[in-house]
Amino acid sequence: MGRTRWLYAALAMLLAAGCGKSPQDTSESLRRAVAHGNIAEVKSLIAGGANVNARDATGKTPLFHRNADIVQLLIAHGADMNVQDRWGFTPLHAALRGRPSVAVETAKLLIRRGAHVQTRSHDDETPLHAAAALGDLEIVRLLVAQGAEVRAETRTAETPLLRAAQKGRLAIAEFLIANGADVNTQGGENFSSPLHAAVELGHRRLVRLLLDSGAAVNPTDQLGRTPAVRAMQKNQMGIAKTLVAAGAQINLHLAAYLGDVATTKRHIEAGADVNLRDDLDHTALHYAARQGQSEAAELLITNGADVQAINEYGYAPLHLAINHVEVMRVLLDHGANLNAGDWSGETALEKAIVRGDKEVVSLLLARGADIDLHMAAHIGHLDKVKELLANGADINLRLSRIDPSMLEELSAIYRDTPPKQGKPRGDTPLHRAVRGGHADVVEFLAATGADLEARGEGGQTPLQEAADLGFAEVAEVLISHGADVNANSDDPEDWSQTPLHIAADYGHTATVVILLAKGADANVKDAQGRTALDYAWDRRFADVVALLGGDANDPALAQKKLYTVILRNPAAIEEVLSPGEHDGAWIPTEADIQGLDLVLKSYLTENTAIQTRTYVEREEILARLRCYSHEYGGFTLDGTKYILCNLVIMGLPDTPSEERFTSRMDAWWGITRVIFDAETRTVVRVDCT
Known part of the structure; x- marks a missing residue:
């Protein structure tokens, strides 16, 4: 009997110490507790003998999870800070590749506790590469101070500077350059330079920094494109002009895009192929048409440019010229097919009708564009409606954008x-x-x-x-x-x-x-x-x-009304505008936003086409004006002050915030964003998310 009591007592002690579970079970329990941020459970499991360096199937240990308090606890109990997973990443890599809100404190802790800052993954990525992309300047400074190599290259030749440029991290790029980064390095999937990357984002200040720091203006990527060519393809006119002023080479496409008639003429006289296509299947005429360069377009056409050329999206020059009446006239005068459809079958007339551009609609109708009953009804052309019905059009024909x-x-x-x-x-x-x-x-x-x-x-x-x-x-x-x-x-x-x-x-x-x-x-x-x-x-x-x-x-x-709020957090602008769309934030006053609803209403009721990057229905926005809450923020670009207005229809209760703009995920409906010129009090652009 005494022996039995002793055995039960021993068994109870073993179970209390965690011996009732296999090492695999306790390791899995520890991983789950760490993943859920359950610090009390983590402490209990460690006290019970759980292995803080146990690996999962991918080679990760509990330290790869990014909770700073738990990471500190694991390190205190012997967790290996420099262990590498299946891909060669360390806990420091993992922290820097996570969400910024979590990554920063964990990464700082690991660095200060002595984690190796030069360890490379199997793709030769260092923690500095990840930090440069993450965007926290303090961590980048800390890594460099601990000996991180500023010019380290990954297997695809990406440097920390290239990673920073790809994410638009201006302050980090400036710091890396000041600490010896090579501004002319090239790498990555397309063998791009930091200047290429800045152009891709439309980041004017980063472009200027790189040029001022000695970046070559004419490097070519894997497809043979210079930064100026990419600026043209991305329709970054301001950046294209900056690059040209810095010495960028001007090929025929770029000359046409810029409206540089003299250079266009020189290329033609030197034997340039006026129908040469770039990697997007654009000819020089496509670029001239898109930018409204009527003189360049005329010169190209008279020298053999094909007015019917189709790019990779099925657009002919006439489709791209939809915002520019004079170029449209040039194209039509030279035989452009005004009834040709794009990849979706939409004609220039249909595009103009959707945009509400009465001047373009009138031009196309005067030139004989085909018009069906739906189009005629949409633009209110009663005589054409009567004519089409008299000629047998189906009054109840159904059309849908979705099959x-x-x-x-x-x-x-x-x-x-x-x-x-x-x-x-x-x-x-x-x-x-x-x-x-x-x-x-x-x-x-x-x-x-x-x-x-x-x-x-x-x-x-x-x-x-x-x-x-x-x-x-x-x-x-x-x-x-x-x-x-x-x-x-x-x-x-x-x-x-x-x-x-x-x-x-x-x-x-x-x-x-x-x-x-x-x-x-x-x-x-x-x-x-x-x-x-x-x-x-x-x-x-x-x-x-x-x-x-x-x-x-x-x-x-x-008690509950629609709200108007002015955002006072500069970071809010960063969240809704890309780095290239602004130079900084400012906070509008009540006087700055007074009467902007009337400005928008007047703009939407005018006959002019709405300037937009998205599909916008003016009637729908006008119909919702009484239902919108308003969120305002200010930004500057090239010395001009602008106001961004978020128009929001939300489910109740509506909670105004001075810290962030409402996102599409917060709202019942899409967000309408309007950009006003703060000085002229005019609408610059209307977009729907």
């Missing part, structure tokens, strides 16, 4: 259930006329037999489109011809909203008035069980709340 068969295939892939078989979708000419806000065309189409309940590409009827965009007159015309004022979507994923739900949600007061007067049921609930009043209340539209029977004087209605 229905592809939509079904994608639905089947990404959903567990089969694709829903709702009503046929696709914009009819009536949808396009509604979207353009052309009440006269809507009137004619409705009277001529257009399907008033057809579902457009987004699943909405024409009346729902009118309610969405706040076109009260158009809505009234549709209702007068029998459109269903209570129609909802046939797709539950669209929340089955009626026109009244939609108009109330966006605060289109006049449209709400018309819908109610014409019999819209304010008590109808959508798929979420919400009425139009619920939407108006959530948006705090007191006038719409009153129309729908709510109490517009309820104090709760004023």
Whole structure:
């Protein structure tokens, strides 16, 4: 009996000491505890004898995880700071390749505790390479002070300076150059120089730093491209001019891009091939057309340039000249096919219609561009609509940017259930006329037999489109011809909203008035069980709340409103603009932002094409102006002050922040970003994320 008690006591002691688990079990437990940041569990496992240097299948030890407190604990218990994993990376490499918020403190700790700073991975990457890309100047200084080699090259000949340039790390590049980095090194996938990398990012200050530090202006990468050629291809006109001023060679393509007629002429007279293509399949005429260089374009064409040449994206020069009427005239005068489509089949006329550029639309129509019923309806060309219908055009023909068969295939892939078989979708000419806000065309189409309940590409009827965009007159015309004022979507994923739900949600007061007067049921609930009043209340539209029977004087209605906030964190600009798009941040005042909504509204209602890098629907932005919260920040570029405005439609509650702009992931809808010239108070660009 005494022996049995002794055995049980011994077993209990062994279990308490962790001997009830195999070394593999305790190592795995330690790895999990470290990965989850459970420092108490880590301490317990170490006290129980867990091996702090046990490796996983990739050769990593617990020290490869980046929690600074746990790393310090592991080091104190004998963790090897210089162990290498399967790829030759050390814990210091791993820390520097992680998230900046976590990496910095861990890396500093490892360096100060004596981690080797010169250890190379199997690809010859040193910790300094990783630190240069990470962007923390203090760590870079610390590594160099500990003996890290500034000119170290990876297996692909990348140096820390090249890594810094690839990420736009200006301060780090400046420090590395001051400490002996070679500004003319070349390496990486395309055998690029730091100057190439700076151009890729459009980083003007980094370009200037490299040039001032002795960088060669004409190195060629693996494809034979100089930095100036890359600036042209990336449409970095300012950088291209800077490089040319520094002595960059000007080939025919670059001369045409810059509008340098004399150099273009010299190249032609020297026998240059005017139809020579670069690695993007662009000819010199493509670049002249894109930049609006009409004189250079004329010179190229008269010397044999092909006006129908197609680049790798299926664009002819005419497609690229869409912003430049004079170049378009030159191209058309020399036989450019104005009805040619690009890779997606979109013609120059369709591009101009989408952009809302009436001058270009008028030019193309005057030159005989083919126009179909959808286009004519979209631009409000009533006579052409009548002519096309008289010649047999289908008044209810549906168009969609997405092939229905592809939509079904994608639905089947990404959903567990089969694709829903709702009503046929696709914009009819009536949808396009509604979207353009052309009440006269809507009137004619409705009277001529257009399907008033057809579902457009987004699943909405024409009346729902009118309610969405706040076109009260158009809505009234549709209702007068029998459109269903209570129609909802046939797709539950669209929340089955009626026109009244939609108009109330966006605060289109006049449209709400018309819908109610014409019999819209304010008590109808959508798929979420919400009425139009619920939407108006959530948006705090007191006038719409009153129309729908709510109490517009309820104090709760004023408690939560859309916000306007000025960001005071300079890093916020870095998060939404690339390094090449600004020289620094500044903080606007209330006076600086006063009245900018009116400036934007005026800009969007003008006939000019919107300057944008993305697809923008002016009608949709105008329709949402009452729903946007505003976030403002300031930046400078080339001595000019600009204001960036984030227009946000968010789900409630909306929480303004002076620290960061709302991102696409935070919002229910995409973000609209507007850049204003702070001095002239004009719109520079409108983009949607």
